[in-house]
Amino acid sequence: MAPENIFSGVAAQSETELVTALLAMPGIRIEKIVSTGQASPPGFWYDQAWAEWVLLLSGSADLRFADDQTPTVMKPGDYVLIAAHRRHRVEWTSPDGPTVWLAIHCGIPQTETNQM
Amino acid sequence: MAPENIFSGVAAQSETELVTALLAMPGIRIEKIVSTGQASPPGFWYDQAWAEWVLLLSGSADLRFADDQTPTVMKPGDYVLIAAHRRHRVEWTSPDGPTVWLAIHCGIPQTETNQM
Numbered sequence: 001m002a003p004e005n006i007f008s009g010v011a012a013q014s015e016t017e018l019v020t021a022l023l024a025m026p027g028i029r030i031e032k033i034v035s036t037g038q039a040s041p042p043g044f045w046y047d048q049a050w051a052e053w054v055l056l057l058s059g060s061a062d063l064r065f066a067d068d069q070t071p072t073v074m075k076p077g078d079y080v081l082i083a084a085h086r087r088h089r090v091e092w093t094s095p096d097g098p099t100v101w102l103a104i105h106c107g108i109p110q111t112e113t114n115q116m
Numbered sequence: 117m118a119p120e121n122i123f124s125g126v127a128a129q130s131e132t133e134l135v136t137a138l139l140a141m142p143g144i145r146i147e148k149i150v151s152t153g154q155a156s157p158p159g160f161w162y163d164q165a166w167a168e169w170v171l172l173l174s175g176s177a178d179l180r181f182a183d184d185q186t187p188t189v190m191k192p193g194d195y196v197l198i199a200a201h202r203r204h205r206v207e208w209t210s211p212d213g214p215t216v217w218l219a220i221h222c223g224i225p226q227t228e229t230n231q232m
Contacts, residue, residue, distance in 0.1 A: 001184050003194035006171065023169050023197060027143050028222050030169060053139050053146060055122065055218065057173075057193075068117050077173075078119035081139060102171065104220060106144050 006057065010034050010098045029108055033101040035061065035093035045087040050107040055079040059099025062091040122173065126150050126214050145224050149217040151177065151209035161203040166223040171195040175215025178207040 011018070017038045023030040040046070045066055054063075056074040063072040063080060066087035072080060082088055084107070093099040127134075133154045139146040156162070161182055170179075172190040179188040179196060182203035188196060198204055200223070209215040 003196045005193040007193045025222050077121040077123045080119045
């Protein structure tokens with residue numbers, strides 16, 4: 001059986017951030033997120049009812065938390081646990097090539113639709 | 117806040133496979149597994165009551181399934197879902213440097229101890 005590769009089909013540029021569900025099981029969703037320079041809208045903060053563990057696989061990004069003035073600049077191999085209801089945003093992603101994230105949503109309600 | 121890096125502290129060689137829990141929540145465990153040439157014992161098959169999603173981050177490995185004669189040779193970025201009770205083993209990992217895996221155990225009973 002040939003495995004799939006997380007970097008296959010990753011476009012160098014895209015108008016929007018691309019989110020692909022790699023696995024969805026009760027309480028867990030594993031996503032591949034490809035950013036090509038996108039950031040969260042100005043003033044927007046994610047506020048999720050569940051925890052999210054993110055691992056940056058390629059590129060770079062700046063993750064901000066509402067309760068922390070310090071930028072969390074992420075490079076390949078860096079990972080962070082975003083606790084439930086910890087408000088966060090993506091300040092920037094690298095404009096020079098695709099930033100590929102692995103996001104693991106933990107304890108997500110099954111009724112939730114596909115949101116980061 | 118400085119993120120942690122999954123490749124930090126990875127030894128080039130080790131006597132045994134090293135498993136580190138990066139996150140443990142009800143029903144989910146995320147592990148970093150570092151192999152430096154280790155394989156499953158001859159004739160041994162893992163048979164888990166829960167699903168495991170694995171992503172190879174560096175190195176290379178050959179994952180075998182009892183129901184599939186074809187080797188599943190994995191290179192960086194390759195991922196596979198191992199269904200619950202699908203018997204599998206690691207036939208070999210690269211002898212040339214560390215093979216780093218991310219393993220996400222899904223639906224794992226909370227009473228289980230730390231096993232791949």
